[in-house]
Amino acid sequence: MMTDQQSPQTVTMRIDGREVTVPTGTTILRAAESVGIEIPHYCYHPGLSSPAMCRLCLVEVEGWPKPAPACKTTVAEGQVVHIESEMAQAQRTGVLEFYLLNHPLDCPICDQSGECQLQDYVFAQGREHGRGREPKRVLGRDDFGGDVLFNGDRCVMCTRCVRFMREVAEDERLCVVERGNRAVIDTFFDEGLEGSPFAGNIVDICPVGALVSKDFLHKARAWDLDRTPSVCPSCSQGCNITLQTRDDLVQRLKPRENMDVNGWWMCDFGRHNYEWINRVDRVEEPLVNGETQGWPEALGSLLGRLKEAKGEVKAVTWAHSTNEEMGLLKAMMEELGGSEVVYRSPRTVGELQLPGFPLLARREDLAPNVRGAEILGFTRVGDEEAEGGLDDLATHKGVLIVVGDPLEDQNENFGAQAELFIYLGSYLSKVAGNAHYVLPTTTFAEQEGSYTNVQGRVQRFWPGIRSPGSARPGWLILGALFAEFTETEAPIGADQAFVQVAKGVPEFGEITYRDMGTRGAPARKSAGVAGD
Amino acid sequence: MSEARRIPFNNPGWAGNTGEFQLTEAQVRGDEYVGKRPPEGGHPSGTSTYPYMLAEKDPEAPLFEGAYQERFEKIRSRYPDARSALLPSLGMAQELRGHLSPETMEQVAQLLGLSPAYVRGVATFYTMYNKRPVGRFLIQVCTNISCSLCGGDDVLQAFLNNTGTEMGETSEDGNFTVMEAECLAGCGFPTTVQINSRYYENVMPKDVPEILERLKAQGE
Ligand code: SF4
Ligand code: SF4
Numbered sequence: 001m002m003t004d005q006q007s008p009q010t011v012t013m014r015i016d017g018r019e020v021t022v023p024t025g026t027t028i029l030r031a032a033e034s035v036g037i038e039i040p041h042y043c044y045h046p047g048l049s050s051p052a053m054c055r056l057c058l059v060e061v062e063g064w065p066k067p068a069p070a071c072k073t074t075v076a077e078g079q080v081v082h083i084e085s086e087m088a089q090a091q092r093t094g095v096l097e098f099y100l101l102n103h104p105l106d107c108p109i110c111d112q113s114g115e116c117q118l119q120d121y122v123f124a125q126g127r128e129h130g131r132g133r134e135p136k137r138v139l140g141r142d143d144f145g146g147d148v149l150f151n152g153d154r155c156v157m158c159t160r161c162v163r164f165m166r167e168v169a170e171d172e173r174l175c176v177v178e179r180g181n182r183a184v185i186d187t188f189f190d191e192g193l194e195g196s197p198f199a200g201n202i203v204d205i206c207p208v209g210a211l212v213s214k215d216f217l218h219k220a221r222a223w224d225l226d227r228t229p230s231v232c233p234s235c236s237q238g239c240n241i242t243l244q245t246r247d248d249l250v251q252r253l254k255p256r257e258n259m260d261v262n263g264w265w266m267c268d269f270g271r272h273n274y275e276w277i278n279r280v281d282r283v284e285e286p287l288v289n290g291e292t293q294g295w296p297e298a299l300g301s302l303l304g305r306l307k308e309a310k311g312e313v314k315a316v317t318w319a320h321s322t323n324e325e326m327g328l329l330k331a332m333m334e335e336l337g338g339s340e341v342v343y344r345s346p347r348t349v350g351e352l353q354l355p356g357f358p359l360l361a362r363r364e365d366l367a368p369n370v371r372g373a374e375i376l377g378f379t380r381v382g383d384e385e386a387e388g389g390l391d392d393l394a395t396h397k398g399v400l401i402v403v404g405d406p407l408e409d410q411n412e413n414f415g416a417q418a419e420l421f422i423y424l425g426s427y428l429s430k431v432a433g434n435a436h437y438v439l440p441t442t443t444f445a446e447q448e449g450s451y452t453n454v455q456g457r458v459q460r461f462w463p464g465i466r467s468p469g470s471a472r473p474g475w476l477i478l479g480a481l482f483a484e485f486t487e488t489e490a491p492i493g494a495d496q497a498f499v500q501v502a503k504g505v506p507e508f509g510e511i512t513y514r515d516m517g518t519r520g521a522p523a524r525k526s527a528g529v530a531g532d
Numbered sequence: 533m534s535e536a537r538r539i540p541f542n543n544p545g546w547a548g549n550t551g552e553f554q555l556t557e558a559q560v561r562g563d564e565y566v567g568k569r570p571p572e573g574g575h576p577s578g579t580s581t582y583p584y585m586l587a588e589k590d591p592e593a594p595l596f597e598g599a600y601q602e603r604f605e606k607i608r609s610r611y612p613d614a615r616s617a618l619l620p621s622l623g624m625a626q627e628l629r630g631h632l633s634p635e636t637m638e639q640v641a642q643l644l645g646l647s648p649a650y651v652r653g654v655a656t657f658y659t660m661y662n663k664r665p666v667g668r669f670l671i672q673v674c675t676n677i678s679c680s681l682c683g684g685d686d687v688l689q690a691f692l693n694n695t696g697t698e699m700g701e702t703s704e705d706g707n708f709t710v711m712e713a714e715c716l717a718g719c720g721f722p723t724t725v726q727i728n729s730r731y732y733e734n735v736m737p738k739d740v741p742e743i744l745e746r747l748k749a750q751g752e
């Protein structure tokens with residue numbers, strides 16, 4: 001019975017001796033999670049229904065005749081749960097022994113090794129030796145199409161993948177074929193997963209190495225990867241991701257949980273669009289009229305030339321630039337008395353929504369910071385391919401500033417007539433050859449910064465790999481120039497750069513990097529920007 | 533009680549040697565029922581009535597037409613969720629075509645608005661759906677505990693040897709398919725063998741040739 005003081009909305013119980021107070025209706029597994037205790041589990045996933053079929057999460061509940069599945073059993077007032085009691089441990093050890101009956105134990109050649117929940121759980125609480133004497137069942141591999149490769153023998157039959165396709169992708173292409181010890185995951189004969197834009201997520205949620213990515217196959221071991229929180233740069237949704245890198249090369253992208261943006265998921269388009277980050281044809285040192293120079297000399301002489309320049313100032317950027325870069329470019333332009341800044345961004349037709357998590361869709365704008373450019377009042381030019389629209393800049397006679405965009409579509413005379421042509425970019429395109437100053441910048445993967453996504457959410461990312469040569473973040477270069485120009489303090493961190501940018505922008509208001517944290521902060525709505 | 537309904541005490545099916553039921557359907561079910569159920573299904577509430585009468589099945593038979601169409605609609609109308617109508621629909625498809633080919637699964641999926649993968653999952657879960665064509669006589673030999681103790685595996689082997697087939701394969705004359713079955717609930721009379729819809733009890737390896745001969749004669 002509830003006492004008067006207790007709110008009927010919460011329940012207080014004990015898990016392994018710790019008192020836990022959680023809302024009524026919480027499962028034991030979630031309650032344990034809330035105090036940092038992980039109960040081993042396979043079939044349960046927070047984004048999916050809970051069939052309680054793997055039996056790994058069995059725990060002891062005092063006074064109950066049988067062990068209870070923690071993923072499905074809701075807490076009750078005064079309940080006493082044991083996760084590490086002898087009985088609960090015996091359950092787990094027993095269940096794990098069954099899981100290994102037909103498992104090939106091929107960790108040395110398995111991509112999941114090191115991040116495998118079968119490996120981890122068995123290592124922690126499994127038997128030391130198997131007792132099976134019968135030959136193991138062998139199912140072999142099956143190419144599921146798309147990026148997914150299925151290793152039947154490693155499967156623990158948790159059906160997470162089947163439920164993801166049914167409940168989240170709402171494109172039920174997977175099923176459990178047969179039953180009992182013959183059961184195996186399959187698609188409808190040769191149908192495969194081809195063309196399902198979110199199927200890559202089943203590789204992430206597969207707790208073992210049964211579903212692996214063909215793209216990542218045998219590329220790196222899980223323990224050799226460095227993981228850096230970041231934001232997907234492939235569309236304006238801005239899915240939260242983890243850059244998984246090794247030897248300063250991005251090896252794969254994985255979604256990072258953010259219930260306000262992408263849940264636990266990301267789309268296959270974004271997932272596989274990372275090779276460009278590893279491009280090696282980079283500008284590594286500042287070039288002044290084609291000659292390599294150190295930063296102090298280059299910036300020093302640039303400053304002089306900017307002060308002397310008489311012509312009108314025009315600038316172009318792209319929607320891959322960060323809020324900080326764009327904001328400081330804008331400040332610089334205002335200081336130089338320049339005209340509006342234009343930007344280009346590729347666009348496709350139609351969104352690809354994830355039906356089971358409708359907040360997430362692959363958006364039409366295929367660049368991460370279109371909303372940032374809109375908030376800063378930049379003008380969009382060019383076509384769907386982010387080409388063209390720069391005719392007046394190509395033959396501009398005054399000062400020309402290019403930030404980011406390598407302008408691959410422009411001909412080799414672009415900017416040739418400019419009095420002063422400054423190019424801040426990562427790649428030495430043929431247009432950059434005309435620039436008086438080529439200042440090498442880092443990519444988003446090499447710097448700290450923020451993007452504003454389609455919802456108007458400002459989200460941070462962190463540097464995951466080292467930049468080549470002495471490339472610098474765009475905000476650092478623009479910030480230093482601006483500070484010299486105005487005789488103010490230059491920002492020395494991206495956080496300071498953002499504060500400086502946000503000062504004049506009501507949408508960004510008082511937001512700081514601290515507010516954004518790892519999951520972003522919503523910008524204030526403004527009338528000038530199309531709402532969502 | 534009418535004469536037809538009385539089950540003869542000395543029916544060899546109960547504990548006799550060859551253990552073949554000698555009862556007619558009328559004797560088992562009562563004669564007011566028998567004969568009122570036409571082969572294409574009879575009362576629409578009935579779903580798959582003759583899953584193992586597979587003799588002259590047309591693997592190309594349309595899904596569904598005439599009386600079958602009516603039954604299908606009736607079944608579908610009974611459930612708010614199309615998934616619930618899947619088992620009886622597959623049953624009807626098998627009744628018509630003899631087995632559930634990938635094409636059949638896909639067609640049933642289409643009829644019910646389900647995904648083909650889901651239908652495959654369900655169809656393969658149940659052993660009573662044939663996923664391959666089977667012979668005129670589907671012979672299912674129990675090798676579960678009681679039958680196994682009484683030589684079920686030998687009986688199974690005898691059926692395989694005498695029909696000259698491998699497990700699950702159909703003999704060249706199209707007559708026999710032999711399969712292993714889990715408990716047929718005939719544990720009192722092992723070894724139990726189910727051939728189409730009939731039970732043969734107390735079957736021993738030596739009985740097998742004779743059973744097959746009689747079936748063959750029946751099939752011609
Ligand atoms: S393939 Fe992976 S996710 Fe799918 S049932 Fe098997 S273990 Fe679970
Ligand atoms: S939806 Fe957009 S942001 Fe998310 S993973 Fe796909 S491309 Fe990247």
Ligand code: FES
Binds near residue numbers: 040041042069
């Ligand atoms: S997680 Fe509870 S039974 Fe699988």
